[in-house]
Amino acid sequence: MKKFLFLLFIYLWLFGSVFAQDAKYNLGSAQGAEDLTVSPGDEVIAKIFFYNVFGNRITHIALEVGEAPSDWEIEILPELTTETYDVAGVLTDVNENLAVEPDEIVEEVPAEGREGFTFIPAPNVGGFIPAKEVWVKINVPASEEIGKTFSVKIDAEASWLGQLGTVAFKQGRTFEYNVTTVSEEFYERKVTGAEPKKEKAITEIIVEGVTAFIVLATSPPGLAIIAIIVIIAVFLFFRIRKPKSPFG
């Protein structure tokens, strides 16, 4: 009997400890390049990674376009859907693009990977973070002007179910992109009128030539080479001046 009570006490103590943990609500994200380029009529895809390696509750994430040019098409995948969760026996509906369960940083990427997850490097602490991908597809109208930069913002809201108390918690985060429209292929051509051909005066040519020589001569390699030429010239000069032998 004593043994039973002791084991029961240990069990209840451990069971209680688990549920006595502080509630931790984690929203982790990794955003790639903020500066994007796209040609009018084309599409560019930006990826955002979400993870939950410091929380002990499932993080539910809803995304929406916060800012974008009015005639652009922005698609977020996975799409926003309504999901139903059983929270301690209570069915609750949530609008979300994705949900990220509590997880852990791993030392190495599993050889077989993990379905639905991308392992991204963990800054500062090392290892890899299992993360879920979101794609932001940005479609630019064919009529869009080239060479302009536009702002696109994606707003994320993270929520957690089963929160007790008068006040529930959420987290917000905004992902900003600067999208620049570029031509499909590179070219360069003069737009202004051709300049009239100007005949250079002989004095101009001489001045330009001397200026170029001075610039060349005053650079360190130029000075070294000129020094060598001078030394050789002096050597040869003194050889010529060597008096001839009176005997021929």
Place this chain on the structure above:
Amino acid sequence: MEKIALVVIALVMMSGIAMSASDEKTAGASVEVNSYVSITLIDAGTEGINFDSVGLDPGTSDNPDIDQNSTDGAIKVRNDAVSNVNVGLYVEGTDFTGASGPITVDNVEYAKDSTKTTEATTLTTSYPGSEYYTGVTPGNSGDFWFFLDVPDNQTAGSYNSTFSFKGDTA
């Protein structure tokens, strides 16, 4: 003399070739490092924010969350170690809705200590223009202490609100 002239000309030509061979060339290079932001809300004690365990009377002010004390706020907002940016911390809230009519969110103040002496600020329905905690480095956190005023003549009943936190790159 002719030989000297030929030698000098040859040397000048060679120096021209050497100069062009030593011309410097530059090429542009750029790299963009991905931005990692991980924020954890740590709610110690009784889950959520509770301004009283037995109910509050109308006309009372500065009712604190029951779990906050002189060292720990109602909620700790941490910039996790895997973040590679410093963040500024913000908070916004919704009106309390419930039994009858709202308790508007401007009846809530938040501060950086338990006595409201440090930067007590009225809660708003949108994030303020400037951050409440500035430059929170990875691994560090900011605590929020909350205080609620109950308006006079507020109808009895349960009221609920949502507080949202944001960690923005500083």
